[in-house]
Structure formats: structure tokens, C-alpha cells
Amino acid sequence: MDDALARMMELRDDPFQWARGWKERTGSKVLGFFCGYVPEEIIHAAGALPVRITGDNRVTSKSGAHLQSYCCSLARTSLDMALTGDLDFLDGTVFVHTCDTMQRLSDIWRLNACFPFHVDLVLPVRFEGEAALEYMRLELANFRKKVEENIGPVTDAALSESIKLYNRNRELLAELYELRREDPGIMSSDQALWLVASSALIEKSEHNVLLEEVLEGLGGSSGQSDGKVRLFAAGSVMDQYDFLKMVEEVGGTIVDDDFCTGHRYFDAQVPEDGDPIEGIARRLADRGSCPCKYLPSRDRAGRLLDRIEKSGARGAIFFQFKFCDPHSFDYPYIKKALDEAGIPSLHLEIEHDSVSVEQLRTRVEALLEIVRGN
Amino acid sequence: MPVTGVDIGSLTAKAVILDGGKIIGKSLVMTGHNSRVAGRKALDLALLDAGVEEGGLERIIVTGYGRHSADFSSENITEITCHARGARATHPEARTVIDLGGQDSKAIAIDENGRVVDFVMNDKCAAGTGRFLEVMAGALEVELDDLGGISLRSESPAPVSSTCTVFAESEVVSRVAEGVSKVDIIAGIHQAIASRIYAMSVRIPVNERIIITGGVARNIGVVRALEKRFETEIIVPEMPQHIGALGAALIAAERTGSEN
Numbered sequence: 284m285d286d287a288l289a290r291m292m293e294l295r296d297d298p299f300q301w302a303r304g305w306k307e308r309t310g311s312k313v314l315g316f317f318c319g320y321v322p323e324e325i326i327h328a329a330g331a332l333p334v335r336i337t338g339d340n341r342v343t344s345k346s347g348a349h350l351q352s353y354c355c356s357l358a359r360t361s362l363d364m365a366l367t368g369d370l371d372f373l374d375g376t377v378f379v380h381t382c383d384t385m386q387r388l389s390d391i392w393r394l395n396a397c398f399p400f401h402v403d404l405v406l407p408v409r410f411e412g413e414a415a416l417e418y419m420r421l422e423l424a425n426f427r428k429k430v431e432e433n434i435g436p437v438t439d440a441a442l443s444e445s446i447k448l449y450n451r452n453r454e455l456l457a458e459l460y461e462l463r464r465e466d467p468g469i470m471s472s473d474q475a476l477w478l479v480a481s482s483a484l485i486e487k488s489e490h491n492v493l494l495e496e497v498l499e500g501l502g503g504s505s506g507q508s509d510g511k512v513r514l515f516a517a518g519s520v521m522d523q524y525d526f527l528k529m530v531e532e533v534g535g536t537i538v539d540d541d542f543c544t545g546h547r548y549f550d551a552q553v554p555e556d557g558d559p560i561e562g563i564a565r566r567l568a569d570r571g572s573c574p575c576k577y578l579p580s581r582d583r584a585g586r587l588l589d590r591i592e593k594s595g596a597r598g599a600i601f602f603q604f605k606f607c608d609p610h611s612f613d614y615p616y617i618k619k620a621l622d623e624a625g626i627p628s629l630h631l632e633i634e635h636d637s638v639s640v641e642q643l644r645t646r647v648e649a650l651l652e653i654v655r656g657n
Numbered sequence: 658m659p660v661t662g663v664d665i666g667s668l669t670a671k672a673v674i675l676d677g678g679k680i681i682g683k684s685l686v687m688t689g690h691n692s693r694v695a696g697r698k699a700l701d702l703a704l705l706d707a708g709v710e711e712g713g714l715e716r717i718i719v720t721g722y723g724r725h726s727a728d729f730s731s732e733n734i735t736e737i738t739c740h741a742r743g744a745r746a747t748h749p750e751a752r753t754v755i756d757l758g759g760q761d762s763k764a765i766a767i768d769e770n771g772r773v774v775d776f777v778m779n780d781k782c783a784a785g786t787g788r789f790l791e792v793m794a795g796a797l798e799v800e801l802d803d804l805g806g807i808s809l810r811s812e813s814p815a816p817v818s819s820t821c822t823v824f825a826e827s828e829v830v831s832r833v834a835e836g837v838s839k840v841d842i843i844a845g846i847h848q849a850i851a852s853r854i855y856a857m858s859v860r861i862p863v864n865e866r867i868i869i870t871g872g873v874a875r876n877i878g879v880v881r882a883l884e885k886r887f888e889t890e891i892i893v894p895e896m897p898q899h900i901g902a903l904g905a906a907l908i909a910a911e912r913t914g915s916e917n
Contacts, residue, residue, distance in 0.1 A: 622775075632780060642781070645722075649737040649776060657738050657772045657908075 287496035288474065294484070295477050295524065301485050302334045303372045312434055313372055315398075317361070317388075318379040319543040319573065320406055322563045324449050324553065325427050326377070327487060328441040329434040333377070335483035336361050336370070337522045337544060338635045349391050355604040356635035357520055358388045365396035375400025375433065381575035382609050400433045402426065409577045410568040419564040427560065442559045448487040453549035455494040456482065460546065462501065464538055464594050468509065469501045472537035473527035480522060480544045510534070512651050515596035515626075517541035517587065517617070518603050519573070519610055523633065526602075529640045533648050539594035541587055542602075547571045574609040583613065584620035591626060598654040599628040600647070604635075627653045658715035660913060661703065662905025663696050664736065665723030668759030668787055669872065670695040672703035673902040674714070675910055682707025683899055688759075692723025700729060715913050718905040722760065734908060736901045737765055737776050743904030744868045745771025747894045752864035755854060755883070755891075756901070757873030759787040764858035775861040783822045785850040785857075787872045790879075793846050796826050797839050804843055808878030811844030818849070825849065844878065851882035858887075868892040870900040 294301055306313050312331040316323070326333040338360040345366035346359050364370050375398045378389035386403075393401045404426055407415040431437050456479055463475055478497065482490050512535045521527070521542040530537065540546050551570040553562040571586065572578050591599060599621055603610050614630065621628050629650040631643055659676040666688060674682035684702035688695040696719065704711055711729075719730035720739040727733075736756070744754045745767060754765040762785040765776040783789045794801045808814075815837045819825040825846070832842050850873075867887060873879055874897035884891050894900060 627775070637781070639781070645735050645737070646776075646778060649735040649773065652735060652738045653773050653775075657741070 287493050287500055288470065291478065291481055291493055291497065292474065294481060298337075298481075298484050299334065299370075299372065301481075302332055305332055305486060306372055312374040312400075314375045314377055314400065314434070315370060315373045316377040316379075317357075317385060318381055319548050319570075320379045320381065320567055320576075321377050321404065322423055322426065322567070323483070324442060324445040324559075324563060325423070325430055325437055326434070327448070328437045328445040329430045330441075331374070331430075331434045332486055333483070334373075335480070335544070336364070336376075337480070337520045339364055339369075340523075340635050340638050342636050349395060350388075353606050354384050354388070355606045356633075357604055358384050360635040362388065362392065362396070365392065365398075370396070370398075373398050375402070377402050377404060379404045379406060381573065382607070384606075402429050406567065406576075408575070409579070410572065411578050411580060416561075416564055416568065419567065420558075420561050423560050423564055439559065443555070445487070446553045446555060446559055446562065448491065450552050450555065452482055452487050452491050452494070453552060455491060455498065456549035458498060459494070460539060462498070467511065467513065467536045467538050471528070471531050473524040473531065476521050476527060476537075476540070476542070476545055477524065479546075479548055483544070483548065511536040512598065512654050513538045513594065513596045514650075515539050515541075515587070515591045515594060515599045516545075517599065517601055519607060520544050520604070521602060523602075523638060523640075525638070525640050526633070526643060529644055530600075530647055533644060534651055535598075535647060537600075538596055539590055541571060541590070543573055546590075547573065574613040584617045587617060588620060588624055588626075591621075591624075597626070598650050599626055600650070601628060601630045603630065603632050605632045658913070659707065659709055659713060660906055660909035661700065661714050661717045662739065662902040662907070662909060663700055663703075663717060663719045663727065663730070664721040664739065664899075664901035664905060665692045665696040665699070665719065665727060666721045666736075666758050666872075666901070667723075667761070669898060670699040670721070670723070671899050671902040672699040673899055673906045674703050674707040674709065675903075675906040676707075676709075678910070680903070682709070683896070683902070685898060688723065693726040693728065696723060696727040697729070716909040718909040718912075720901050720905045731909070732912070734905060736761075737763060737778075738773055739901045739904030739908065740870050741765050741767045741773045741904065742771045742907050743900035743902070744870060744894070746903060746907055747900065748866070748868050748892050750866050751868040751892060753858070753867045754900075755858065755867060755869045756871045757785060757787070757854070757869065757879070758871040762786050762854055762857065764854070764861055764863065766861045766864065777857055777860045779857060784825070784853045785873070789822050789825070789850065790846075790873065790876065792822055792826055793829060793843070796829050797833070797842065799839065799843070802875070804847075805875070805877035805879065807840055808844040808847050809881065811838075811840045813841055814844035814848050815841040816848075817842070817845040844882075847876070847878040847882040848886075850879055851886040854883060855886040863887070865889055866892055868894060870894065870897045872898050874898075 343363035346362035719727040
């Protein structure tokens, strides 16, 4: 494994180590966030580091008292991290109203986790149309104002600079995916998805340097994907690397995805000319949508099928956290489209607090047997 | 040359030896705490039954929950694919396999060639499995094998709403305390299992005919309750516990080209 990739993989065991070190070095503020719709560029332009919280594989001890049992493990284990002090390095948190659990978690978080800065971003549910765009522009401008009041000034120049860095990062990640579609053997699925996830944990200019090094170091195929079945995967957060490793072990490799810590994170660019806030708003509406958002003219299943075809995937895995109702709501319609297109698929439900990769192994193996014609 | 399929399940390990497409030996042993040893034992007993030496086997395919533990396999294949293939062999008209084993319950949609089209499995829940019935038999002090026959005598099955093994057991205990007859309670348990399996199965296309495999297929009460729920007659093969091992053996035969 080349050096840059090896260095990045080391960070995976303790996802926030980089952010804690950065804070110590710079004395600057770190803001936690949960959702890919957070305009990270604005936070970055204020000189703070946005880091994404995606839960933790742990048995919770403190969050159970605050959450109903039907809340997903992303909410449950993240709140536990905050309440047990594991997120004490944060100076604040940004919530986006996506699903009901996230909206309610925001209130519980504000009252119990008590970070100095807390902000809710309420984006439109329906992203299309001028009214939605205008509303989004106002909400983002409002967000910028709150960041300026609590974190630091956000000048237009700094914002343009941050947008350029973020666009570059998205470009590099898109390139990585393109290279893996051509030859999945250049790195494993768990490495590729960590490269995307780590982008939301490391300051972007540094992440860009690391990514450039990784991409340069990709000498060619390691041959490790020879004979592996190409798969597509979809879901919300993908932070279960043992699961991804198992998929590789049993002979599959994920060549493209629709995770919010995967393809959706780097999909679409912010226009670099014109009003930066409007540009950010336009990108959020343009990027691959999450099931919490609605774009009437867009056929989510059709888009996924296109990408499945382009990636050469022969099967799909829906990877869902238990009790995730937005993803469950979209699933039957997407599954139907896949069935009609003859793409075998698997629906897996997991929880951060009881991950059992071995139980899932049989299912993934059976999917591969179906793909290979038994 | 003979080929073998070994199915190391959570409760029992099974082996089937085929020669020229005919079953020449089979076995069934309890898995116990060591699935590697159980697989070995199942294989040895089947060899004894068939009167062949291990060296005389051309290929051994191992399936089931303990398949990765076997040290004698030529290849491992999931029980999903094996049950589909086994069911196709005994009953070519089957399009849905409901496999109720010791720890897993599965519904498998198959095509006319016995290939898996889709499947669904229980998730961290023992309801509808052999283990669930063992617990219930224990709570009611009835032999596991007698549950089915007893339940057929019921005229008004007692409602059992929980499908969680632990909650269902306490519910059964309270029915006992209320003085409800064992016959009605057992019939109620079977209905609860049938509802659970039905709810899981309809997530895939359930086409007729339905065949039931696995140890629970030996419980006629569960089979009748499932028939009522699915509103169709369900095929119970002659040796429901061996269907997975049979499927594995058939695939072994295909791989060696020695079928027929």
C-alpha cells in the first residue's frame, strides 16, 4: 500500500484524532455535523473545521434515557458519544432537518449535550422551483450570519476560496470513483469509502493534498479485484468497514454507491462565478438527492439504474440502519425498478450497537451466488 | 463416482451421498457446540450408511451455518442456494421454499430451474425457528415431537401475540395460569409462528407451489397453520431436514458432471 493511503487508513481507527490534533495546533474551532446538506464551505470560510459525526459501534450507556427505542442507531450512538464526553473537543453542532429523528435529536442535543454553538438549518423538502431556491438562499445567508456571530467573519473572498477547495476535493473524489469503475482492483471498497468519509473529518486543503498523493500513487491494478463481482450499494451513512471488508472477502466489490458518506457527498459542484451563497444552494439542489428531499422531476430509481449500468454492477446492496424511515420509504419503489431491470439485490438492516457481520455474510454470499447464476 | 453434500446447521448436521443421481447414504447428527466435529461425524455416518470410503468421493460441498468450519470441503455454498436446488429436485413444481431451521427462518423464491431469484431471512429473531419451538415445548412440558399432533386437536387456539421467544414464553406462562388448555396454547403458538413467517415471506414474490424444509417441517401443526395463512396447500418433502444437504450434493454432482 502506498504511503498516503496507508497514512489515511491509520486514521480510521480513531476518526476524530485528526480534528483534535488540528484544534490543538491551531486553536481554532471545530463544529460537528450530521448531514451532507450542511454547507461546510461557510464553516470552513470562518476558519473552523467541520467534522461529520456518523455514530459509533458501541453499546450505549447514556443516550437510552433520552431517545425512544425506534430511533436509529446513528442518533442513539452519536448522542451517547456526546453525553459520555467523547465529543468534548467540539465547539458546536449543526443540524439539518432531514428526518424526524434528526429534528428531535437536535432539541435533545441542545438541551443535554450543551455545546456553546448550536444551529438548526431548515432546508426546503422540495428542492425544485425558484421559491425553493430563494428560500434556500435566505436560510443559508442566515446560517452564514450565525456562523459569523459565533465563530468568525465569513468574507466573500474567504468563501470563494473555500468553495474552490471543496470543489477540488469533490473533483478528486469523483476521479477516484471513475478510476475504480475502470479497475476496482486499485483499492478495496472499504478503502475507497473511507477516503470519502475522511474528507468530512480532515481540513479540506490537507485532505486534497493527501488525495492527490493517493491518486498519484495508484500505480495500477493490484489485481485484488480479479474475478470479483461488481456491486452497487445504497443507503445513508456507510461507516461499517468490517462489513465492506467482508463483502470483499466473499468475492464482491462495491464499484459505485449512493451513500451520503459516499457518492452523494461529492456529487455536483458549486459554481465558482456569481453569488457564493446562491452557488451553494444550487449545488445542494443539484446533487444526488437523499430520500428526505423531494425533486418532482427527478426519478431517483432511474438515476440509480443508470449508475448501476455505468459501473457494470451486477447486483445491489441496500444497506440501511434499522428504523430509518426515509430510506425504508424509498426502498420498495427502487427495489421494484431493480427487479424489473433484472438486477438482483439484497436489503440489509443493521445497527451500530449490535453489528454482526457474520450474520450478514450468508446473505451477501447468497446474493453473489444469485448473480453468478447459482 | 459418488458426491456428497453436508449441511451443518445450528442444531443438526446432515449429510447426503449421491451416486448416479441416487441417494446411497445419509445421516443426521446433533451439532452441539462444535460444528467442525459435527460435520465430520455427519460425513462419517453417511459414508458408513453408503458403504463407501471417503477417498471414493469425488466432491464434497458443505453448506449451512457451520460450513466455514468444515476441513473436508471441496467448496462452500450457502444454504439458500442449496435448499433451492434440493427442493427443485424432490418437487420440481415448487417456486417458493420456506426453510425453518434451528436458528434461521428463510423464504426463497426460485425459478423453474431451481435457481434462487430472491430471498429473505429472519433478522436476530428466533421466532418461527426450531429453537423457538424447543423453548415453548419446555415451558409446556411437552415433547418437541408431540407439539404438532397435539395442536391439531384444538378447536379454539389461544391468541399468542408476541413473536419474540422471550416474551412469547412469558405470555404462554400467563395463558397456563389462566387455565387455558395446552392444546389451545400450542395451536396458538403455531398460529403466531405462521403469521410471523407469512409477514417475512411476502417481502419476496411468493408463488405456488410452496415447499417447506428444515426441522420445523416435521411439526404438522406449524405446516397446517402456514397453509391457513398462505391459503394454499404446502408440500412437505419426505426428508425435510436433508433438503439442504441434498441440494449441496446435487450441485457437487453438477460441478463434476457425474449427474445421471
